[in-house]
Amino acid sequence: MQRLVAIAALILLTTSGAALAQEQSTPNKQSAPKANQPAQSDAGSPGPKKPTWDTFHGQLNAQKYSPLKQITADNVGQLKKVWEYHTGDVSDGSGKRPATVWSATPIFANDTLYIGTPFYRIIALNPATGEKKWSFDTHAKLEALTQPALKSRGVAYWQADEPKPDKACQKIVYIGTMDAKLYAVDADTGKQCSNFADDGVLNVDQWNTINNKWPLSLLQPPTVVGDHLIFGWAGKDWVYEQAPPGTLFSVNARTGKREWTFHALSPEMQKKSGTANVWTAISADPELGLVYVPVSSPSPNYWGGNRKKDVPLGTSTTALDVDTGEVVWSRQWVHHDVWDYDINAAPTLMDITVDGEQIPALIQSTKMGFLFVVNRKTGEDVWPIEERPVPQGDGSVKGDKLSPTQPFPTKPKPLLDQSEKPNIWKLADAVSGGQCSRLWDKLEYRGMYTPPTTKGEGAMAFPDSAGGVQWGGVAFNPATQTAYVNTSRLVQYIKLYKREAYDKADSGSGNESGFSPQKGSPYGMRLKVARNWLGMPCWEPPYGELVALDMHTGDVKWRRPVGASQQYGFFMPESWGSPTIGGPATTAGGVVFIGASMDSKVRAYSAKTGKELWSDQTEAPVVANPTVYKYKGREYVAFVSGGNTILKDQVGDQVVVYALPK
Amino acid sequence: MSRSRPSLVGAIVLFASAVIGVVIALYGYLAPLTGITGSLGALLVVVTSALLALMAIVLASLRGRITRSIWRVLILFALAGTCFAALLLHEWWLCAAMGAGLIGLILDLAAPGDRGAIYS
Numbered sequence: 001m002q003r004l005v006a007i008a009a010l011i012l013l014t015t016s017g018a019a020l021a022q023e024q025s026t027p028n029k030q031s032a033p034k035a036n037q038p039a040q041s042d043a044g045s046p047g048p049k050k051p052t053w054d055t056f057h058g059q060l061n062a063q064k065y066s067p068l069k070q071i072t073a074d075n076v077g078q079l080k081k082v083w084e085y086h087t088g089d090v091s092d093g094s095g096k097r098p099a100t101v102w103s104a105t106p107i108f109a110n111d112t113l114y115i116g117t118p119f120y121r122i123i124a125l126n127p128a129t130g131e132k133k134w135s136f137d138t139h140a141k142l143e144a145l146t147q148p149a150l151k152s153r154g155v156a157y158w159q160a161d162e163p164k165p166d167k168a169c170q171k172i173v174y175i176g177t178m179d180a181k182l183y184a185v186d187a188d189t190g191k192q193c194s195n196f197a198d199d200g201v202l203n204v205d206q207w208n209t210i211n212n213k214w215p216l217s218l219l220q221p222p223t224v225v226g227d228h229l230i231f232g233w234a235g236k237d238w239v240y241e242q243a244p245p246g247t248l249f250s251v252n253a254r255t256g257k258r259e260w261t262f263h264a265l266s267p268e269m270q271k272k273s274g275t276a277n278v279w280t281a282i283s284a285d286p287e288l289g290l291v292y293v294p295v296s297s298p299s300p301n302y303w304g305g306n307r308k309k310d311v312p313l314g315t316s317t318t319a320l321d322v323d324t325g326e327v328v329w330s331r332q333w334v335h336h337d338v339w340d341y342d343i344n345a346a347p348t349l350m351d352i353t354v355d356g357e358q359i360p361a362l363i364q365s366t367k368m369g370f371l372f373v374v375n376r377k378t379g380e381d382v383w384p385i386e387e388r389p390v391p392q393g394d395g396s397v398k399g400d401k402l403s404p405t406q407p408f409p410t411k412p413k414p415l416l417d418q419s420e421k422p423n424i425w426k427l428a429d430a431v432s433g434g435q436c437s438r439l440w441d442k443l444e445y446r447g448m449y450t451p452p453t454t455k456g457e458g459a460m461a462f463p464d465s466a467g468g469v470q471w472g473g474v475a476f477n478p479a480t481q482t483a484y485v486n487t488s489r490l491v492q493y494i495k496l497y498k499r500e501a502y503d504k505a506d507s508g509s510g511n512e513s514g515f516s517p518q519k520g521s522p523y524g525m526r527l528k529v530a531r532n533w534l535g536m537p538c539w540e541p542p543y544g545e546l547v548a549l550d551m552h553t554g555d556v557k558w559r560r561p562v563g564a565s566q567q568y569g570f571f572m573p574e575s576w577g578s579p580t581i582g583g584p585a586t587t588a589g590g591v592v593f594i595g596a597s598m599d600s601k602v603r604a605y606s607a608k609t610g611k612e613l614w615s616d617q618t619e620a621p622v623v624a625n626p627t628v629y630k631y632k633g634r635e636y637v638a639f640v641s642g643g644n645t646i647l648k649d650q651v652g653d654q655v656v657v658y659a660l661p662k
Numbered sequence: 663m664s665r666s667r668p669s670l671v672g673a674i675v676l677f678a679s680a681v682i683g684v685v686i687a688l689y690g691y692l693a694p695l696t697g698i699t700g701s702l703g704a705l706l707v708v709v710t711s712a713l714l715a716l717m718a719i720v721l722a723s724l725r726g727r728i729t730r731s732i733w734r735v736l737i738l739f740a741l742a743g744t745c746f747a748a749l750l751l752h753e754w755w756l757c758a759a760m761g762a763g764l765i766g767l768i769l770d771l772a773a774p775g776d777r778g779a780i781y782s
Contacts, residue, residue: 569701570750600697617697 053627054109054157055281056221057473061349062283064475064585066628070635071660072589076604076614079658082636083130089119090653091142091150093645098144100651101623102642103471103582104154108629110171110187113638115655116154116221120177122185127631130657134190140177146217146235147178149645153281153471153624156221156229157187158253169193172253174229176218180205182231184256197256204233204249207261211242211274223282223291223346225322227253230291232278237340241306241520243274243299248282250325260325264295264313273307274299276314280471281346283362288377290328292349292362293318296342297334300518302452302494302525304338305399311336317347317364317372319379329379333366335403338451339494340465341367345473345583349376352481352551354383363476363551365469365485368448369416370409373554383411383554390449397454397496399522406449411554415487415547416463418448422491422539432532439530439538443493458495458526462539465527466490466646472583472596472625476551477607483549484592484607486562488579491530491539496523535567541576546584546594548610558610563597566648571599581647582623585637595622595639598648602626602639602656619643620652634659670722672770676737677718679763683711683744686756698751707756710744714763721770737767 051068058064071079093099100118107114112133113125120140124133142150156174163170171187181203184196192200205215216233223230232248246264251257264276276298284291298307298314307314315337318330334341347362362376373382387405408414421440429436442456450459467490475484497505502524506515517524530538537543546562549555561577572578582596586607595602600621604614620643627638641654690696691704698704717737724730741760748756 566697568706569698569703570747571697571752572750617695619695619699 051628051630053629054107055223056105056154056156057281057283057346057625058105058585058627060223060225060284060286062281062346062473063348063350063478064473064583064625065477066585066587068587068628068630068635069589070630071587071591071637073591073606073608073613075660076589076591078660079604079614079616079637080661081616081656082128082659083657085123085125085130085132085655087115087117087121087123087653087655089117089121090642090651092651093149097142097150099149099645100642100653101147101149101151101644101646102640102652103624103644104152104640104642105624106627106638106640106655107155107157107173108627108631108638109157110159111631112187113627113629113655114155114157114173114187115640116152116175117653118150118152118642120152120175122155122173122175122190124173124187124190125655127629127636127657128634130655136183136185136190136192138175138177138181138183140181141179143178145178146214147219150178151219151234153220156224158224158227158229159187169195169254172196174222176221176231178215178217178219180208180215180218180233182218182222182256195255202251202256207247207249207258208244210270211240211244213240213243216244216247220280223284224253225284225286225291228259228322229253230282230322232282232293234279235275235277238301238516238518238525240274241300241518242272244277245270245274246277246295248278248293248320248325250322262293262320262325264318265298265311269298269307269309269311273311276311279342280344281473283346283349284322285349285376286322288360289322290319290376291322292347292376293320294343294345294347294364296344297337297340300521301340302338302496303397303400303518303521303523304336305401306521307336308401315341315343317343317362317374319376331372331374331379333364333370333372333407334368335406336401338400338402339449339461342465345469345471347376348474348476348483350476350478350481350483350551352382354552363474363483365474367463367465367468367470369414369418369463369468369487371412371415371474371485371549372407372409373411383409385409391446391451393451394444394453394455397452397523402451412549412556415485415545416468416489418462420447421445421460422462424538425536425540428532428536428538431534431536435532436530436538443530452494452496452525454496454498454523458493460530461492461494461527463488464490464492466492466579470581470583472581475584475586475592477586477588479588480607481551482557482607483551484546484584484586485549486544486546486580486583486594486596488544488581489539489542490579491537492527493530495526497526498523544577544580544597546592546605546610548607560610562594563601563603564599566599579647581621581644583625585626585628587628593626593628593637595624595626595641597621600641600643600650600652616658618652618656619654620650621647623647634662672766672768672773673718673722675766675769676721676763677715677766679759679766680711680714680718683756683759683763684708684715686753686759687711690751690753690756698753703747703751707744707747707751707753710740710747711756711759714740714744718766734767734771738764741767
């Protein structure tokens with residue numbers, strides 16, 4: 001019977017269809033560390049020593065770690081929903097309004113839970129009851145100006161060192177909009193802060209002066225480091241060769257006055273190319289005075305003939321001086337990126353002991369399923385990162401110059417096995433009358449970094465731009481020196497079309513998949529998920545896993561399928577796992593919390609063994625990291641259940657909070 | 663001669679099970695946070711459960727051994743398919759209702775009159 005269930009489940013299974021893409025290259029261009037930097041921080045972590053969850057990734061070090069111990073591996077099974085709140089800011093895209101994508105981690109600060117919605121509103125909630133304190137509406141255009149959906153990753157929080165009780169805007173909540181406005185609102189009252197920029201609103205698009213083809217969408221909340229608000233922007237992928245060039249801004253948290261601007265592209269490349277922007281979260285080490293910036297790939301995403309010269313900061317982790325924005329060091333993880341392998345998550349900062357030596361490190365997760373671990377003061381390898389030869393083009397794509405080598409980490413091992421073409425799922429093949437086999441025969445794959453081609457059905461992208469690790473990043477328990485990361489195992493394929501052939505072939509695009517023109521370049525492109533006509537994935541499960549890593553050794557402690565795939569309501573066996581968007585949080589209580597899966601459930605796993613300990617059903621896939629906080633002596637775990645149409649065609653507006661029974 | 667009592671009981675049990683199935687499936691489709699709210703799969707089992715209720719009514723009125731046998735086979739497929747879909751939807755009670763429906767079908771099959779001419 002179980003076999004029968006599995007077979008039918010397969011027939012019904014479809015997986016996420018798409019490339020998670022965003023805006024967007026060569027070897028390790030590091031500059032020397034600053035001579036006057038302070039000594040490294042204490043063991044365990046740079047950042048707060050008390051329970052803190054006041055940024056997108058919990059803490060500035062992006063550890064998503066809480067030292068709280070009220071909820072433990074022994075009692076987490078008793079967790080109950082204590083309240084839920086529906087924002088009303090949701091759209092399934094069926095009307096005139098685009099669908100919503102809600103990846104906002106709730107912020108706990110000022111004894112309040114602050115939520116940013118995809119309608120660009122801020123809602124302040126009582127953390128114990130969910131009762132609304134106030135809300136603020138930006139009245140932003142609810143149009144898909146850059147992204148295909150209305151997206152928000154929430155809000156940021158700042159407060160003065162010594163807030164004056166009778167003075168407004170000593171504590172501020174910030175939210176950005178798709179039309180490039182940054183709003184500053186008093187954290188106690190929800191009133192706009194008149195001293196910030198133009199009566200509480202900063203129009204960031206005023207700095208959008210090169211290749212201005214779209215507004216600089218502020219979907220990711222700023223990172224607050226001292227009195228600096230540091231933020232990048234999101235735009236459109238795959239559409240243009242020349243696009244707005246990647247910039248990162250630092251503005252004063254009180255006034256909105258610009259302090260510095262970081263350019264990921266050289267002045268020459270800014271005109272020829274674009275993007276290499278920073279659309280995701282940023283981590284920071286205030287003690288070192290550094291911010292760690294995940295930089296995406298330059299445009300266009302799948303052809304690089306316009307950028308044959310080095311673009312050293314593209315697809316990199318770059319450390320900047322927080323006061324000046326100057327590059328302190330940078331490591332490029334993909335040279336001459338023609339796969340849209342944006343660095344998509346804030347690196348997690350951690351102090352680890354390797355071979356008896358304490359190292360101030362960071363770990364950078366990637367779409368490729370590679371985890372790069374380097375010294376965060378210098379950018380030097382912790383475990384060797386090797387430059388290895390990679391496949392070169394088949395000659396069908398003209399005018400480009402590929403990198404002969406790419407960086408490969410030796411430890412931790414890649415989360416996915418990219419050395420060989422993934423095995424065909426035999427049942428999917430049989431059910432479709434050999435459709436998968438025929439597709440595999442027409443797909444070029446010579447291992448990781450097989451370049452795009454115009455031949456056959458194109459080049460297999462494994463992992464693809466939606467695979468590997470997404471913006472949830474890596475959680476880290478400094479006490480046990482264990483890292484936790486969820487990964488997706490998806491197969492897509494990329495085909496380039498010469499301009500004339502593209503114009504004939506273009507049948508439109510879906511949700512970040514399908515055809516896209518790369519206007520200005522000689523090639524349009526098509527990206528598809530490797531599925532049969534029934535929607536079944538052509539490759540073998542598992543489709544997503546949760547992995548625990550011993551950061552003393554870089555070895556895997558345990559790994560297991562995470563969540564369950566679901567299509568048309570039908571749940572697939574949990575042994576297959578689910579593609580994941582969103583990420584984990586971990587606690588000193590020995591628990592890893594995560595949503596992220598297609599089945600819209602939130603789960604708790606044993607941090608020690610990976611055993612599933614608890615789960616609950618939510619409204620839509622939880623595509624943000626959870627928030628763990630303590631209020632009036634009680635520990636809570638909060639999830640935002642908003643969905644992402646890339647993962648599954650299901651949206652929600654639910655904030656749901658759990659605690660142990662009193 | 664009127665229909666044998668056991669056969670009618672079987673049809674009634676099948677009908678009741680199917681109606682319960684409709685209720686369970688509708689709850690899964692309409693209620694929030696069931697995991698299948700508004701899903702195509704939940705709608706499918708609403709429809710198949712309702713079809714089963716109709717099939718039970720038809721079964722109670724069908725004449726002719728061959729016709730009834732064919733109809734029972736169709737009901738069996740509907741029961742099995744709905745139960746299987748329910749398993750994939752994690753609707754355990756719906757599958758149990760289909761199990762009860764199977765009992766109804768067996769009762770109908772075991773009705774004494776069914777071995778020969780049921781109707782006259």
